[in-house]
Amino acid sequence: MTKENESPEERRERLRQKELKNPSSSIHGSNLADLVGGLGWKGFLLLIILLIIILLIFVVT
Numbered sequence: 214m215t216k217e218n219e220s221p222e223e224r225r226e227r228l229r230q231k232e233l234k235n236p237s238s239s240i241h242g243s244n245l246a247d248l249v250g251g252l253g254w255k256g257f258l259l260l261i262i263l264l265i266i267i268l269l270i271f272v273v274t
Contacts, residue, residue: 219227252260
């Protein structure tokens, strides 16, 4: 598949693989970006809400 016809997900994965080949370009800080990219905005929103609920339960007890 040519670069013009690839989807945004394929382009993101290609760039991520290229970055993984050169780990000095980042300090492996792309874990959050991978998580958000994999979940989508609805899944990430659900994750944030879940973390807030857990934090509230922890503070109350």
